[in-house]
Amino acid sequence: MFKQLSERFGPWVSIGIFLLMFLWLVMLVILPQILMIDYSLRPNLPPSQIGGPDDQYTLKNYATLANNAIHQSIFFKTIWSSVLVTFCTLLLCYPLAYYLAKVATPRQAALCVLLLIIPFWINEILRTFSWFIILSYRGPLNALLLSLGFIDRPIRFLSGDGGVIVGMVYAYILFMIFPLYNAIESLDSNQIKAARNLGSGWIRTHYRIIIPHAKPGIATGCIMVFMLSAGSYAVPALLGSPGSRWFTQIIYNWFFEGGDWNQGAAYAFILLLLCIGFIVLMMRLFKVGLGDIAR
Amino acid sequence: MSSHSILKWGIRFYITLFFLYLFTPLIIMSAATFNDSRFPTISPWRGTTFKWFEELWNDSGMWQALGNSAIIAAGVLVIAVPIGVACALFLSTYRGNGKNFLYGLMLSPLLTPGVIIGISTLIFWRSLGVSGGIFLTMIAQTTFIAAYVMLMILARLQRFDRTLENAAFSLGASHFQVFRRILLPYLMPAILSAAVIAFLQSFENYNTTLFVKGHDTTLTIYIASKVRTGLTPAVNALGLILILITILFAAAYELKRRHEARQSQINPETDSEPISR
Numbered sequence: 001m002f003k004q005l006s007e008r009f010g011p012w013v014s015i016g017i018f019l020l021m022f023l024w025l026v027m028l029v030i031l032p033q034i035l036m037i038d039y040s041l042r043p044n045l046p047p048s049q050i051g052g053p054d055d056q057y058t059l060k061n062y063a064t065l066a067n068n069a070i071h072q073s074i075f076f077k078t079i080w081s082s083v084l085v086t087f088c089t090l091l092l093c094y095p096l097a098y099y100l101a102k103v104a105t106p107r108q109a110a111l112c113v114l115l116l117i118i119p120f121w122i123n124e125i126l127r128t129f130s131w132f133i134i135l136s137y138r139g140p141l142n143a144l145l146l147s148l149g150f151i152d153r154p155i156r157f158l159s160g161d162g163g164v165i166v167g168m169v170y171a172y173i174l175f176m177i178f179p180l181y182n183a184i185e186s187l188d189s190n191q192i193k194a195a196r197n198l199g200s201g202w203i204r205t206h207y208r209i210i211i212p213h214a215k216p217g218i219a220t221g222c223i224m225v226f227m228l229s230a231g232s233y234a235v236p237a238l239l240g241s242p243g244s245r246w247f248t249q250i251i252y253n254w255f256f257e258g259g260d261w262n263q264g265a266a267y268a269f270i271l272l273l274l275c276i277g278f279i280v281l282m283m284r285l286f287k288v289g290l291g292d293i294a295r
Numbered sequence: 296m297s298s299h300s301i302l303k304w305g306i307r308f309y310i311t312l313f314f315l316y317l318f319t320p321l322i323i324m325s326a327a328t329f330n331d332s333r334f335p336t337i338s339p340w341r342g343t344t345f346k347w348f349e350e351l352w353n354d355s356g357m358w359q360a361l362g363n364s365a366i367i368a369a370g371v372l373v374i375a376v377p378i379g380v381a382c383a384l385f386l387s388t389y390r391g392n393g394k395n396f397l398y399g400l401m402l403s404p405l406l407t408p409g410v411i412i413g414i415s416t417l418i419f420w421r422s423l424g425v426s427g428g429i430f431l432t433m434i435a436q437t438t439f440i441a442a443y444v445m446l447m448i449l450a451r452l453q454r455f456d457r458t459l460e461n462a463a464f465s466l467g468a469s470h471f472q473v474f475r476r477i478l479l480p481y482l483m484p485a486i487l488s489a490a491v492i493a494f495l496q497s498f499e500n501y502n503t504t505l506f507v508k509g510h511d512t513t514l515t516i517y518i519a520s521k522v523r524t525g526l527t528p529a530v531n532a533l534g535l536i537l538i539l540i541t542i543l544f545a546a547a548y549e550l551k552r553r554h555e556a557r558q559s560q561i562n563p564e565t566d567s568e569p570i571s572r
Contacts, residue, residue: 001389008388008460010470020381025397028438029404032415039418096313099306112310114549119317121541123499125518126534130320132522133327133335133531140323143338170320202302223406231408234501238522248410248502255506261418268414275408290399 040266061266071250078247079274081161082229085168089176089225090218092169097180097217098210102189113181120174128238131167132158135239163239164246171235172228176221183217184210219286227275247271321538328531335528347528354529360517363429367513368497370433371440375493376486378437379444384478386445387452404439412438413506427509435507436497443496444489451485484555491548495541 005014041057049055065071100109119127134141135157142154157163187210195205211218229235236246251271254264283289327335331344351357382401386394404412416435417427425431455478463473501515508516514533521530 001391004389004391005385006470008470009384009474013471013474017381017385020378021385024378024382024437024441025400028416028434028441029400032412032419032438035419035422036411036415092313095306095309099310103306110553112314114545115314116317117549118542118545119321121495121545122321122538123501123515123518123534123541125499125501125515125522126324126537127320129518129522129530129534130324133324133337134320136334136336138334138338139336140338170316173317227406227408231410231502233410233505234519238519248408251410251414252505255414255417265414265418268411271408272411275406279406290395290402 036265037269039262040269042262044260044262061263062270064263065267065270074245074250075247075270077161078230081165081168082226085165085172085229086176086222086225088165088169089173090180090222093173093176093180093221097177097184097214098206100181101184102187102192116174116177120178124171124234125238127171128167128235131163131170132238135163135166158239159241159243161240161244164236164244167235167239168229168232171232172225175224175228179217179220179224180214181217183214183220187213215286216288219282219288223279223282226278230275230278231271324531325535325538328528328535330528333527335526335531347532350527351529351532356512357514357517357533360512360514363511364498364514367429367432367436368494370429371436371497372490372493374433375437375441375444376490378441379489379493380448380482380486382441382445383448383452386449387455401442401445404442407439409439409500409502410506413503416503417507427507427511429509429511431507431509432504432511432513435503436500439503440493440496444493447489447492448482448485451482455481484551488548488552491544495544 002014002018005017009017040061041059042055043058043060045052045055065075100112104112133139136142137154137156137158141157142151145151146154191209191213192205195209200208231248232246233248233252236244236249240246240249247267248271251264251267254260254267258264323337324335326337328347329343329345330337330340331342331346332339386398386401413435416431416438420426420431420434459477459481460473463477468476499515500513501519504513504516512520518530518533521527
């Protein structure tokens with residue numbers, strides 16, 4: 001390993017490369033995760049008893065979730081809502097991605113991509129905050145619906161999970177559009193023409209030609225959006241109410257209100273497992289490898 | 296042919312709706328800055344005012360948070376960019392066992408929810424006696440921002456012509472000279488872009504920062520806490536300023552990228568305007 005590098009960069013630069021890589025991967029990526037898992041398997045003890053006879057590995061912290069019906073329902077709600085968010089963003093983005101990649105002229109596409117990049121770089125908190133204004137009880141949406149006569153009284157949009165889901169679709173939609181666009185763009189347009197010449201209708205062309213080609217992009221977009229939704233703290237904190245808590249909020253409470261870091265670590269690891277499970281599922285479903293995802 | 300043109304108009308209509316959906320919330324938020332109302336909204340309009348900018352200017356908490364965010368973002372940039380460059384150089388050079396594994400490991404921070412990166416960093420550094428604060432926030436953000444940098448540098452390295460290095464070697468250049476005079480200048484545009492992105496990513500991070508910030512506040516944390524307690528349109532004023540800065544950044548970045556794209560492909564056709572149909 002070292003030999004290949006030092007042949008190209010010389011010994012000193014190679015040592016630097018290895019040192020930086022080692023520091024990052026070991027100190028920032030691997031060890032923290034291992035310690036989090038270790039924490040999750042130990043009981044929450046006062047500092048004097050750590051290392052004592054009671055400090056033994058246990059699955060007690062994981063059993064908490066199995067025994068707590070409220071936490072369980074929030075956990076499953078988080079999964080379902082994240083899947084729903086992922087599905088909505090995919091549905092909303094596909095036509096646009098196809099248009100940008102195959103229908104629009106290069107100049108139109110470039111303009112649209114620039115218009116998409118701008119909200120992409122605007123803070124997640126600000127994008128969520130803008131929906132907080134729109135959906136608030138005396139906000140513009142209620143005012144509009146009232147003036148049009150659709151409703152008699154303002155609706156409390158921010159009291160259930162609906163507001164959270166709307167906010168998440170808005171906050172994470174751009175993580176779907178770019179992978180999709182990149183994947184569809186790499187398809188040779190002649191294939192679409194050939195399918196059309198051979199008498200394929202547009203539904204069949206999409207189903208048989210474009211979607212199979214865009215699989216890696218679809219998988220990447222879905223993985224990113226699901227991961228961001230399931231792991232989001234900002235959106236439910238801003239748009240949710242006490243009655244519509246998210247799993248990340250329970251984790252946060254274990255750390256900073258319950259003061260039980262071991263319990264919090266167990267819940268965090270469960271969330272991580274959920275995301276890994278989703279990634280594996282997507283890779284199986286779309287038959288793509290990890291190498292395809294990062295493109 | 297009529298069904299085809301209906302489809303075409305349908306998709307145009309859809310694109311328009313999509314961009315309206317994307318920008319209306321931001322416009323409403325920005326507009327609420329100028330409404331003379333205690334709560335940020337645009338309905339009803341109580342008169343146009345600039346007083347919320349003044350209130351924002353006089354808010355010492357905001358300045359404190361802005362300072363912290365700038366320090367953290369600068370720190371992340373200094374740590375994450377060298378790491379990302381080093382890893383990209385490694386991946387572009389090493390051929391052999393475990394390369395795919397290492398690549399997967401380097402990507403893993405991008406596929407891990409931000410809250411989990413924050414939590415694991417907090418737990419690990421507590422065992423070393425370091426508690427939450429500006430330093431820990433830098434460390435936690437570097438964990439995933441280095442991976443973004445790595446991907447950006449790697450993309451440029453893949454187009455690098457290694458015969459240039461060999462030519463320099465056969466002309467008697469030392470390893471270090473080749474690295475300094477050939478590889479680094481070639482990578483410089485990507486390094487600068489990665490630095491901008493690393494800075495922005497750090498500046499707007501919320502989920503990771505929340506767990507490792509300790510008693511310090513960053514600008515994003517400050518905005519979120521204001522939305523939940525003590526919300527006034529001063530938050531909108533701050534949002535509007537950040538949006539304008541972001542647009543400026545995005546436009547400059549895009550212009551630079553296009554400039555490079557045009558330079559790299561020496562194609563006389565791209566200079567003339569395409570004839571409109």
